[in-house]
Amino acid sequence: MTAGSRGDVAPFTGLGQRLQQAGHRVALAAHDRFAGLVRDSGLEHRSLPGDPVELVRARTAAPSPDAAREVFAAFLDELGDGVLAATEAGTDLVLTAFGPAPLSRFAAERSGIPSAAVYLAPGVPTREFPPPGLPSDGPDDNLAAGRAVLARTGALYAGVLRRLGASEAAANPPEDWPVFHGFSPAVVPRPADWPAAVRVTGYWWPADPPVWQPPEPLVDFLAAGPPPVFVGFGSMLPDHDRLHDIVAATVRRAGVRAVVQAGWAGLGPAGDDILLVGDLPHGWLFPRTAAVVHHAGAGTTAAGLRAGVPAIPVPVLVDQPFWADRLHHVGVAPRPVPMHELTAETLTDAVRSCLDRTAYRERAAELARQIGAEDGAAAVLSFIERLEG
Structure with a gap:
């Protein structure tokens, strides 16, 4: 389950191929803009509503910050229904990117199946560095900032999760939730204070196109x-x-x-x-x-x-x-x-x-x-x- 731009989708085509080669059936839920990318990788595509290009354009064109927030809230609301539908289309395990994680985790719980995170950037608070996008002000502040980012993320999804029937705690991941980070420890070493269930695995590479000739x-x-x-x-x-x-x-x-x-x-x-x-x-x-x-x-x-x-x-x-x-x-x-x-x-x-x-x-x-x-x-x-x- 992933949402966002091409870079938020492509690495999971290679991960999905690898799992499929091991004998698993893999469906990749993503926006329709990337349906061809998914299917060309030999994976089932499950449609998620919304177009990330149009979302960026609409937020950029919004006349005020409040209007931009309303555009994003409407996108998330629609995405919530799409994540539930994709999960309920026949699923035994949900692997979710960071963006839709609160929705994906709730959808898995509602269907009575396990879930795990597959993140492309650090998504767990640590003292060793701040969450991506924020400056570092020291170990304690790094940890506090990471927790604040998770809290803000949960707040973003609170409305749609409430509408879907989730409890207030649904937006917050439990400490023992399995999290896999798809980047190299040579680039970002695994922080020593991450929970045992949080891993740094090495990169997941996009699937090679089936037939591609350079122009x-x-x-x-x-x-x-x-x-x-x-x-x-x-x-x-x-x-x-x-x-x-x-x-x-x-x-x-x-x-x-x-x-x-x-x-x-x-x-x-x-x-x-x-x-x-x-x-x-x-x-x-x-x-x-x-x-x-x-x-x-x-x-x-x-x-x-x-x-x-x-x-x-x-x-x-x-x-x-x-x-x-x-x-x-x-x-x-x-x-x-x-x-x-x-x-x-x-x-x-x-x-x-x-x-x-x-x-x-x-x-x-x-x-x-x-x-x-x-x-x-x-x-x-x-x-x-x-x-x-």
Whole structure:
């Protein structure tokens, strides 16, 4: 069960494939926008209502903060019915991403079946770091902030859970609830104060597309010169006109070639050394690049680490500043450049710093080898087999 952008769905296609190969039947509940992605992975798609693109646009266009909250509340209300319907369509175990977790856990309890969390970013309070998206003010404050985030998350879902007949406690996970984090301990070591039921497994990689051939213009562009820099901001919707100018100027000033992914922002900078592309497998493209400039979403961050290429993180919101800081901390990226600080000058400096210091690429290659030796799906599979007993 997952809700959100493509990056909130793709890793579960690979996890689902692995579970299915072990003999389990797997359905992935996600928005209809991603039905093809799910089915192309050989998994059953169960529909969740709502369109994340339209949600972001509606919240952005809302005339006031109260109006934006009303848009999101309506989305969650509709999502609650969808999560129940997806669960009741024939399910023995619910694995849920962080976003819909309170709804998924309640739906599983109502159906009398077990559930567990499969999180792509840290979702359990700890003294060792603050929850993604918040600054660190010391161990005690980190823990308090993590608990506050869980409380706020529960409050967001309180109305829809109450309407569905849940108790007030339904929004809060019990301490012994199994939680699996699908990232590498080489990137985020497991905090010592997490409960025993909380694990860090290693990454879950998106399923490979069944048949995919790179478009001929991309093949020709890659062959025509040195490895390009990738630029893409995924599901973010920043000012695309401003970004056009910044990216085009950076390519000229830094003296690089670039493959630019349009994404939800509809990027389209022009230039002889720029190739525009749509959605394509990062697992294919990233190893062929010199570096990746991205918004530091969990999925794109993982794909860059797997490819063994350095990064220039440009975080925007939610967990992106956390992943951007981790990339810098583990030595594969210069200091992040938050989107609100992005200019042609700051991006050019970051690109040149990333490319001119060989330590970034060497560290990225080393970390890719560590990550490649991990088996993130194994822990989830073992859990399921223990349930079958």
